[in-house]
Amino acid sequence: xxxxxxxxxxxxxxxxxxxxxxxxxxxxxxxxxxxxxxxxxxxxxxxxxxxxxxxxxxxxxxxxxxxxxxxxxxxxxxxxxxxxxxxxxxxxxxxxxxxxxxxxxxxxxxxxxxxxxxxxxxxxxxxxxxxxxxxxxxxxxxxxxxxxxxxxxxxxxxxxxxxxxxxxxxxxxxxxxxxxxxxxxxxxxxxxxxxxxxxxxxxxxxxxxxxxxxxxxxxxxxxxxxxxxxxxxxxxxxxxxxxxxxxxxxxxxxxxxxxxxxxxxxxxxxxxxxxxxxxxxxxx
Numbered sequence: 085x086x087x088x089x090x091x092x093x094x095x096x097x098x099x100x101x102x103x104x105x106x107x108x109x110x111x112x113x114x115x116x117x118x119x120x121x122x123x124x125x126x127x128x129x130x131x132x133x134x135x136x137x138x139x140x141x142x143x144x145x146x147x148x149x150x151x152x153x154x155x156x157x158x159x160x161x162x163x164x165x166x167x168x169x170x171x172x173x174x175x176x177x178x179x180x181x182x183x184x185x186x187x188x189x190x191x192x193x194x195x196x197x198x199x200x201x202x203x204x205x206x207x208x209x210x211x212x213x214x215x216x217x218x219x220x221x222x223x224x225x226x227x228x229x230x231x232x233x234x235x236x237x238x239x240x241x242x243x244x245x246x247x248x249x250x251x252x253x254x255x256x257x258x259x260x261x262x263x264x265x266x267x268x269x270x271x272x273x274x275x276x277x278x279x280x281x282x283x284x285x286x287x288x289x290x291x292x293x294x295x296x297x298x299x300x301x302x303x304x305x306x307x308x309x310x311x312x313x314x315x316x317x318x319x320x321x322x323x324x325x326x327x328x329x330x331x332x333x334x335x336x337x338x339x340x341x342x343x344x345x346x347x348x349x350x351x352x353x354x355x356x357x358x359x360x361x362x363x364x365x366x367x368x
Contacts, residue, residue, distance in 0.1 A: 198210045310329075
């Protein structure tokens with residue numbers, strides 16, 4: 085006597101099963117087909133993910149009103165309420181060391197604050213939140229300091245990957261250009277340093293792009309007319325104006341990125357507001 089089968093098995097077997105005609109062999113075949121479907125689904129899910137929210141902030145903390153810095157750092161941390169943002173910082177520890185413990189306190193155990201205590205490139209650290217992990221990092225020396233003009237300048241970068249989704253990764257580059265070459269005093273004597281910075285910045289963005297990585301960069305460019313690192317049509321800019329920039333250049337298509345929204349975050353330390361870009365990101 086044939087075993088009774090469930091409605092789900094009957095549906096898998098087709099109309100004949102619904103009429104009550106089923107054999108043990110046909111039930112086994114249906115169960116085998118059903119078991120194969122989760123494997124197929126797993127294979128499909130391995131090829132892509134849903135969208136993840138990705139807030140990215142560029143934040144020059146400034147020096148003028150030092151007593152406002154901690155509130156400014158808190159405001160940056162809460163810039164996308166309920167979410168942990170990536171932050172490219174500029175002007176950290178220039179003249180005093182106050183910001184390091186402040187960032188450590190407010191960007192704590194759920195963050196890796198890359199370069200924050202680096203002896204050379206500490207002025208432009210990058211805060212990386214969980215569930216992202218740093219899989220590679222690099223600092224690039226740009227030029228030395230000039231007395232009463234600028235400290236040494238560096239480009240910092242990290243490659244990050246989502247801990248639950250191998251392959252969902254991107255590069256984040258952060259830097260701070262010399263001031264006064266193309267703004268302020270517009271001093272032509274400072275333009276060699278600025279142009280060198282631009283050249284090295286472009287090389288680092290292109291290097292990651294050539295490796296197939298999506299690249300996001302944050303910077304205080306100190307040049308209101310500078311809005312692209314690479315000059316490529318595929319490089320997108322989040323903001324049309326200003327010296328505080330967030331741009332992105334797609335990679336090989338493995339990772340998709342869409343811009344969802346933007347916001348300014350008042351810091352009240354000097355003339356800079358932090359700028360937030362809310363992206364969504366997925367493994368294609």
